[in-house]
Amino acid sequence: MDYKTLMFLHLYTVVPCVFIGGFLLIIKKGTLIHKRLGRIYMVLMLFTAIVTLFMPAAVGGRVLNHFGWIHLFSALTFWTVPTAYIAIKKGNIKAHKRKMILLYFGAIVIAGAFTFTPGRYLHDVFFGS
Numbered sequence: 020m021d022y023k024t025l026m027f028l029h030l031y032t033v034v035p036c037v038f039i040g041g042f043l044l045i046i047k048k049g050t051l052i053h054k055r056l057g058r059i060y061m062v063l064m065l066f067t068a069i070v071t072l073f074m075p076a077a078v079g080g081r082v083l084n085h086f087g088w089i090h091l092f093s094a095l096t097f098w099t100v101p102t103a104y105i106a107i108k109k110g111n112i113k114a115h116k117r118k119m120i121l122l123y124f125g126a127i128v129i130a131g132a133f134t135f136t137p138g139r140y141l142h143d144v145f146f147g148s
Contacts, residue, residue: 020073022074022075022077025070025073025074026074026140029067029070029071029074032063032066032067032070033063033064033127033131035063036063036064036067036127037127039056039059039060039063040060040122040123040127041123042056043056043057043060043119044119044120044123048112057119061100061103061104064096064100064122064126065096065097065100067096068092068093068096068097071090071092071093072090072093075087076088076089076090077138077139077140078136078138089130089133092125092126092129092130095122095125095126096122096126099118099119099121099122099125099126100122102118103118103119103122106118
């Protein structure tokens with residue numbers, strides 16, 4: 020798959036997470052809608068993280084001529100999603116909440132902010148090349 024296809028696949032899976040994750044942070048916890056949307060959010064986040072592994076870093080240095088600092092957010096996702104799921108299944112609400120907040124602000128807000136840096140696709144879309 021070429022980079023542009025991967026990039027759009029990543030955008031199609033991560034943009035819903037911006038809204039679903041934000042909604043989940045503000046609604047009442049433990050409800051059926053929270054649980055169902057939470058599962059969708061987790062699956063989308065894992066899928067989008069997998070997609071990013073096939074996308075070479077477009078800005079900055081690279082390791083193995085492929086991975087960049089931005090890929091650390093993929094690692095964050097691969098760690099927080101399963102551990103947050105396990106935490107809630109064990110009844111550890113505090114750990115689940117902490118991990119979900121970390122995931123949203125780390126992999127959505129902070130990583131999303133990096134997508135607007137010069138040399139990246141969304142920077143060009145919103146600010147011109």
